[in-house]
Amino acid sequence: xxxxxxxxxxxxxxxxxxxxxxxxxxxxxxxxxxxxxxxxxxxxxxxxxxxxxxxxxxxxxxxxxxxxxxxxxxxxxxxxxxxxxxxxxxxxxxxxx
Amino acid sequence: xxxxxxxxxxxxxxxxxxxxxxxxxxxxxxxxxxxxxxxxxxxxxxxxxxxxxxxxxxxxxxxxxxxxxxxxxxxxxxxxxxxxxxxxxxxxxxxxxxxxxxxxxxxxxxxxxxxxxxxxxxxxxxxxxxxxxxxxxxxxxxxxxxxxxxxxxxxxxxxxxxxxxxxxxxxxxxxxxxxxxxxxxxxxxxxxxxxxxxxxxxxxxxxxxxxxxxxxxxxxxxxxxxxxxxxxxxxxxxxxxxxxxxxxxxxxxxxxxxxxxxxxxxxxxxxxxxxxxxxxxxxxxxxxxxxxxxxxxxxxxxxxxxxxxxxxxxxxxxxxxxxxxxxxxxxxxxxxxxxxxxxxxxxxxxxxxxxxxxxxxxxxxxxxxxxxxxxxxxxxxxxxxxxxxxxxxxxxxxxxxxxxxxxxxxxxxxxxxxxxxxxxxxxxxxxxxxxxxxxxxxxxxxxxxxxxxxxxxxxxxxxxxxxxxxxxxxxxxxxx
Numbered sequence: 001x002x003x004x005x006x007x008x009x010x011x012x013x014x015x016x017x018x019x020x021x022x023x024x025x026x027x028x029x030x031x032x033x034x035x036x037x038x039x040x041x042x043x044x045x046x047x048x049x050x051x052x053x054x055x056x057x058x059x060x061x062x063x064x065x066x067x068x069x070x071x072x073x074x075x076x077x078x079x080x081x082x083x084x085x086x087x088x089x090x091x092x093x094x095x096x097x
Numbered sequence: 098x099x100x101x102x103x104x105x106x107x108x109x110x111x112x113x114x115x116x117x118x119x120x121x122x123x124x125x126x127x128x129x130x131x132x133x134x135x136x137x138x139x140x141x142x143x144x145x146x147x148x149x150x151x152x153x154x155x156x157x158x159x160x161x162x163x164x165x166x167x168x169x170x171x172x173x174x175x176x177x178x179x180x181x182x183x184x185x186x187x188x189x190x191x192x193x194x195x196x197x198x199x200x201x202x203x204x205x206x207x208x209x210x211x212x213x214x215x216x217x218x219x220x221x222x223x224x225x226x227x228x229x230x231x232x233x234x235x236x237x238x239x240x241x242x243x244x245x246x247x248x249x250x251x252x253x254x255x256x257x258x259x260x261x262x263x264x265x266x267x268x269x270x271x272x273x274x275x276x277x278x279x280x281x282x283x284x285x286x287x288x289x290x291x292x293x294x295x296x297x298x299x300x301x302x303x304x305x306x307x308x309x310x311x312x313x314x315x316x317x318x319x320x321x322x323x324x325x326x327x328x329x330x331x332x333x334x335x336x337x338x339x340x341x342x343x344x345x346x347x348x349x350x351x352x353x354x355x356x357x358x359x360x361x362x363x364x365x366x367x368x369x370x371x372x373x374x375x376x377x378x379x380x381x382x383x384x385x386x387x388x389x390x391x392x393x394x395x396x397x398x399x400x401x402x403x404x405x406x407x408x409x410x411x412x413x414x415x416x417x418x419x420x421x422x423x424x425x426x427x428x429x430x431x432x433x434x435x436x437x438x439x440x441x442x443x444x445x446x447x448x449x450x451x452x453x454x455x456x457x458x459x460x461x462x463x464x465x466x467x468x469x470x471x472x473x474x475x476x477x478x479x480x481x482x483x484x485x486x487x488x489x490x491x492x493x494x495x496x497x498x499x500x501x502x503x504x505x506x507x508x509x510x511x512x513x514x515x516x517x518x519x520x521x522x523x524x525x526x527x528x529x530x531x532x533x534x535x536x537x538x539x540x541x542x543x544x545x546x547x548x549x550x551x552x553x554x555x556x557x558x559x560x561x562x563x564x565x566x567x568x569x570x571x572x573x574x575x576x577x
Binding site: 001002004005007008011012015016017018019020022023024025026027028029030031032033034035036037038039040041042043044045046047048049050051052053054055059061062063065066067068069070071072073074075076077078079080081082083084085086087088089090091092093094 | 132133136137139140141143144145146147149150152153156157159160163164167168170172173174175176178179181182183185186187189190191193194195197199202205206209210212213215216217219220222223224226227233235330331334337338341342344345346347348349350351352353354355356357358359360361362363364365366367370456458463464465466468469472473475477478479480481483
């Protein structure tokens, strides 16, 4: 097995386990914002899309695919975080009487 | 390995010594590491509504830092298209995130899944076309996973969003040999994916593979009905994350692997919680058919046993109540009744009635949907009780108001082992003193079965629109 694949598998397994442990503790009240937030976080794939687009391989096709990918994942980043915050802002405790 | 006798081996073997990615500068690696830790912290802070907004901030900082660091990578040389894409994305995302009504959050999240998955799939495709045969077997396998999950989640999420927006029919759709057809398409896409790994130089295999993944996404979600949407959205959430994680394997980027894995496991947990709350398995949700026929005839149950009330009578009952529970369902979202319910809550609290909300895990169209709607109506979150916490309380409740919920309060699930929903955990509203069900008619819920609760001695039916009914009750209550 090549060394990068090996370390990547370790990272994946541990991150999935960490995700399981952290998410298990999230209050069921917040399951919708949770889904929206994890979705925004996984839109970190914008980083990969930037590299592919910015490296400018000489084919137009790669640049076109990359640009669409940057657009799609950036919509996911901006929209995901803003909508999560918009929802969480509404969760209030009882105002003191 | 299987590739050893193939002509591309020679190309692949030489390419092994020509890594197509440059070594990342140390500062970028450190920023990525910090971003990964911020992402983990972000989810940890979501454990309580008190710290949740800090969680969003942590996620945003991690994301912004990672994006800026990436723009400074030496291999990123052309910025024009990246910035054009940023501008389009921001212009498109702002109205989506800020203007969408809270009742439409499920379809908006389905759309975000579609965008994320599309990005992952396209990057996989671009990597294939940029480096093609020079990629090693493990990278090609990762591209296969990334594209399979990405493309199927893309079309699947679009179909889910269409159903949630009711552009597509929300009823389960069935046709003969449906499961055979779906599984054949899945098998064909897996085979095409394997061909991509084995004969990457063939110009036809990748387009065929893409087409089959796109088709499978549609076939997987199209038959699923609206009531199963909470599970389906959670599952698509998981797939979207896993495709991003697979992208990390392709690009050898551990931040992507972590970000994707967090969403992958989160979506998986949510899907499990949803399945448990319906007493069904993943396989049953995805490939199960709704069994018909076994259910009791509705006339046998309802005939002569339905007691109907009006707003005035409900107000009189509430006037004497000390403890009240409100159980919302998807009908509340459809009727946009959350603000009316919020007013009723205020009014009852001001008359020193104790009001709690009982929320079933699958109420609504996605996990936690009801909580968001009620929070929007200014109901403090310590009054939003999950099923296990409120169930022991129902016997002490004077009145329970069920608004827009049906199957999740059907006592048959608990008492009748022959019921199609037998074993599904329910809210035991029938244990309360009086149950008032606000509903337009006696029509059945998603499970398509009658609800003996409606004919119970302590149950009163208020036939009306979920919002108008609550407003009328408030008006009558204010007169008392």
